[in-house]
Amino acid sequence: MGDGPSEMIMLMTGLIVAGLVSAVLLSTWDTMSQGLESQGELEIKDAKTRASLISDPSAISWDNTNDIATIFIQNSGTISLSIDDTYVFLDGNSMSVSAVDAEGVTWSKGVAIKFQIESSTDLTFVDEEEVFLSVGVSSLTTSPTGTYSLTEVVRLDV
């Protein structure tokens, strides 16, 4: 009986410490687990998100007067892409992108979309100049959003 109160104190202390430690560890692990799960889902979505340039890269028509070019991008992944979230850089310059005749079109696997790309600043290229074209696309579905970007050398037909 003499040890009764101290044993009870030890027991209660042990339980409280174990409870606190386990609560902290479980909370931390839950956060880590959610992070890893989200990362895994994002990697899968990224892997399914692909696009490719189907215009002839050796002859991309460029208009020096209006700073406009037209390119065709095909969905080469396995999930639908968002037409509105496409971005393009030409020779390092950000271009405004507008889809042509794409109203009501779902950019699903294999579908090609015609994009008119235009520079807000004056860009002057010479005929047969070779520049880098970068295109970025995003998946149509979000949470998470899959992304993909491609960069190709293209020869401009001015």
Next chain:
Amino acid sequence: MAGSSVAGMIVGTVFIIIFASATVTLVENVNKAQEASKVELPNPELTLAYANWTWVELDGEGNIVYTITNTGTETVNIDHIFLSKDGGEPFSCSTLTWDSSPATYIFPGETIIATESGLDAGDDDLNDNPQIVFLAVFEYSLAVSVT
């Protein structure tokens, strides 16, 4: 002493449960990460063997006959194959006239011949006597000279 033992046992059990669940979750997430590398993207492989230009005097127009062979292991939907002439706008192969109808897919090892007709003979637009045809399907592309 009995209380300490019970407390120690509870603490130990809690830690074992935590590490066990941590291991299970880790294995699940590793498996999920591996799924990303298992995603199979379209991987077609085609050969545009010939692109033959002919001028039909009677009709006053030119034709190009394309001979396309599926040299890969995947069946390819013709809708997904795009051709462009001399850097012009790509057009889907499904718009061509095929020798076999209805041709929707090109199976591995299969060769299909398609004709594009109604091309001009003059030198005033891209359809005139083209020199190079570019074929693109997903991330596979090739170009051949028109003969």
